[in-house]
Amino acid sequence: MTGKFGARSAVIAGVHMTRQGDLSDEQPASVYWDVVKRALADAGLTLADIDGLIGPAPEGVGLRASLPGGVMADLLGRPLRFHASTAVGAASIAAGVGLAVMAVEHGMADVVILPTVSAGKGSGYTSSDRGAAIVHMAKLGTPYEWLWGTTRVADHAVIARRHMHEYGTTPGQLAEVAVAQRHSATLHPRSVMGAKGEITIDDVLGSRVIAEPLHLLDSCLVNQGAGCIVVAADDRLDRGRPRVRLLGYGQAHSYLDPCSAPSLTTFSGGLAADTAFGMAGVTRDDIDVVSLSDHFTINVIIGLEDAGFCKKGEGGAFVEGGALRIDGRLPTNTFGGYLSGTHAGQCGAFGLIEMVEQLRGTAGARQVKDARLGYVHGVGGVMQNHFGAILARD
Amino acid sequence: MSALDEKFLPPGDLPDLHKPFWAHLRAHSLRLQQCEDGHLRFIPSEQCGKCGSQAWTWEPVSGRGKVYTFTVVHRGPTPAYQAETPYVIAHVELEEGPRMISNLIDCTPAEVRIGMPVEVVFDDVNADWTLYRFKPAGEG
Ligand SMILES: [Zn+2]
Numbered sequence: 001m002t003g004k005f006g007a008r009s010a011v012i013a014g015v016h017m018t019r020q021g022d023l024s025d026e027q028p029a030s031v032y033w034d035v036v037k038r039a040l041a042d043a044g045l046t047l048a049d050i051d052g053l054i055g056p057a058p059e060g061v062g063l064r065a066s067l068p069g070g071v072m073a074d075l076l077g078r079p080l081r082f083h084a085s086t087a088v089g090a091a092s093i094a095a096g097v098g099l100a101v102m103a104v105e106h107g108m109a110d111v112v113i114l115p116t117v118s119a120g121k122g123s124g125y126t127s128s129d130r131g132a133a134i135v136h137m138a139k140l141g142t143p144y145e146w147l148w149g150t151t152r153v154a155d156h157a158v159i160a161r162r163h164m165h166e167y168g169t170t171p172g173q174l175a176e177v178a179v180a181q182r183h184s185a186t187l188h189p190r191s192v193m194g195a196k197g198e199i200t201i202d203d204v205l206g207s208r209v210i211a212e213p214l215h216l217l218d219s220c221l222v223n224q225g226a227g228c229i230v231v232a233a234d235d236r237l238d239r240g241r242p243r244v245r246l247l248g249y250g251q252a253h254s255y256l257d258p259c260s261a262p263s264l265t266t267f268s269g270g271l272a273a274d275t276a277f278g279m280a281g282v283t284r285d286d287i288d289v290v291s292l293s294d295h296f297t298i299n300v301i302i303g304l305e306d307a308g309f310c311k312k313g314e315g316g317a318f319v320e321g322g323a324l325r326i327d328g329r330l331p332t333n334t335f336g337g338y339l340s341g342t343h344a345g346q347c348g349a350f351g352l353i354e355m356v357e358q359l360r361g362t363a364g365a366r367q368v369k370d371a372r373l374g375y376v377h378g379v380g381g382v383m384q385n386h387f388g389a390i391l392a393r394d
Numbered sequence: 395m396s397a398l399d400e401k402f403l404p405p406g407d408l409p410d411l412h413k414p415f416w417a418h419l420r421a422h423s424l425r426l427q428q429c430e431d432g433h434l435r436f437i438p439s440e441q442c443g444k445c446g447s448q449a450w451t452w453e454p455v456s457g458r459g460k461v462y463t464f465t466v467v468h469r470g471p472t473p474a475y476q477a478e479t480p481y482v483i484a485h486v487e488l489e490e491g492p493r494m495i496s497n498l499i500d501c502t503p504a505e506v507r508i509g510m511p512v513e514v515v516f517d518d519v520n521a522d523w524t525l526y527r528f529k530p531a532g533e534g
Contacts, residue, residue, distance in 0.1 A: 138471035143404050144437045147525060148483050148497045149467060149475035157465035158485055165463070165508045212466040212503075257437050258485070259493045264463060
C-alpha cells in the first residue's frame with residue numbers, strides 16, 4: 001500500500017546571506033525582513049508568497065518568542081499554513097530543509113522560509129559581546145560539565161585529544177582543515193576572514209592555544225550575520241529559475257551527556273548520512289562538494305569519517321595535502337566554513353546556502369568545477385545532533 | 395563584585411533525583427545510581443540507558459579510575475577560571491565503568507596522559523557544597 005502524500009515536487013528556490021561580522025548597530029527585525037525579502041527575490045517571490053516558516057519570527061519575547069507562527073501572522077496580516085522547528089542545535093535552521101520539503105510536497109505549504117538572524121546587541125550565543133557569548137556557550141551543557149571551567153573549545157579539545165590517542169591524528173592534520181578553508185574564504189566576498197589572507201599550517205600551530213590541543217585558528221569565529229533559505233513548490237517558480245533539489249535527508253541524535261556517549265571519536269553522523277544516501281540512491285563517490293559543520297578543525301576530520309567519506313581513523317590523512325580546497329579531492333566548506341567564512345546565529349544555514357550556490361554554478365571565484373551533487377552535514381552541540389542532506393541541481 | 399568573579403556552583407534548581415548525589419558528596423562519599431540489573435550510571439537520570447529500569451539505589455564506587463581524555467584549558471570561561479589557567483579538565487573512566495568529568499589537580503598539566511591512574515578528592519568549597527575532583531593516584 002502506498003502512502004497518501006508526495007504528489008508534487010518541492011525545490012530549494014532561493015538563498016541569501018547578508019553582510020557578516022559585527023551587526024551590533026543594526027535592528028534584528030530589520031535584518032530579518034531584509035534577508036527574507038532578498039532570499040525570496042532570489043527565487044522570484046515576495047513576502048506575499050510566504051505561507052510557511054521554519055524557525056523564529058523577527059521579534060518576540062515570552063510567549064511571542066515561543067510561538068513564532070502566530071507572530072508572523074500578526075506581522076504579515078494573514079495566517080500561516082505551516083510552522084515547525086527542529087532540534088539540531090546550531091544546525092536547526094538548515095536541518096529544517098527536510099521538513100520544509102516534506103511540508104510543501106505534502107501540500108501543507110507552498111513557500112517556506114528558513115531564516116537565521118544574529119544582529120543588534122543580542123544575548124546568549126548571539127550576543128555582540130564576545131565574552132558574554134563565550135560564557136553562555138560554556139554553560140550549554142549540564143553542571144557536571146560546566147562546574148570545571150569548560151568552554152566550547154575545551155568540550156571539543158577532549159574529543160580531539162582522544163582522536164589523536166586512538167588514531168594518531170596530528171595537530172598538523174587538524175591545521176590542514178583551517179588552511180584549506182581560509183583559502184576558500186579569501187575567494188568569498190562576504191567571508192569574515194577572507195580579507196586577512198591565507199594562512200599556513202605553521203600559522204595555525206603558532207596561534208594561541210585555547211584548550212590543548214586546539215589553537216585559536218582551530219576554532220570557529222564568533223560573529224553576527226543573517227541568512228535565509230526558501231523552499232517552494234516547483235510549480236510556484238518561473239520556468240527559468242534555478243532549482244536545487246533535495247535527493248536525500250536523514251537525522252541522527254547521538255547522545256546528550258558526554259559521560260553517556262558510547263565513544264568520543266565516533267558519533268551518529270554516519271546514521272544521518274546513511275539515511276540520506278539510502279534515500280538518494282547515490283554513493284559517497286558521487287559527491288562533488290561537501291558542507292560539513294566545522295566549529296573546530298577536529299569536527300571536519302571526524303565528520304568526514306562518520307559520514308563515510310573515509311574510514312574511521314583515517315580522517316587526518318584524508319585532509320592532508322589540501323584535499324579540502326576548492327581544487328582538492330573533496331572540496332569542503334568552500335565559503336570558509338565557521339572557521340573563516342562566518343559563524344553567526346544558526347550557523348548551519350550558511351553551509352546550506354553555500355551548497356546551493358555551488359550547485360547552481362554561481363559561486364564565482366570559489367566555484368567547484370562541474371559541481372552537480374553535494375552533501376550537507378549539520379551538527380548541533382558537541383557532535384550530539386546531526387542531519388545529512390544530499391542536494392542536486394536540476 | 396560580579397557573579398562571574400566567582401567560580402560556578404551547582405544550580406539551586408537541581409532536579410530532586412540529583413540531590414542524593416550531592417548529599418553523599420557532602421559526606422565525602424562518591425555514589426552513583428545503580429539499577430536493579432546492576433548497571434551503574436552517571437550523570438543522574440530517571441532511567442537506566444542499558445535496560446530501561448526506573449528503579450535505582452545510590453551505590454558507593456571506588457573513586458579510582460584512569461584518564462580517558464583531557465584538555466589543558468588556557469582560556470577559561472570567566473575571570474574566576476581565567477585566573478587559574480592553565481588547568482586540566484579530564485574525563486575519568488572509573489574502575490566500575492562510568493565516566494565522570496572534572497578537574498585533575500595536584501599535578502602539572504604537562505604530566506597528564508591518557509591512561510594515567512587517578513583517584514577522587516572531595517573539595518568542600520563552601521558551607522553548602524562539596525565538589526568532586528581527581529588527582530594522580532597513590533599520592534598522600
Ligand atoms: Zn540497567
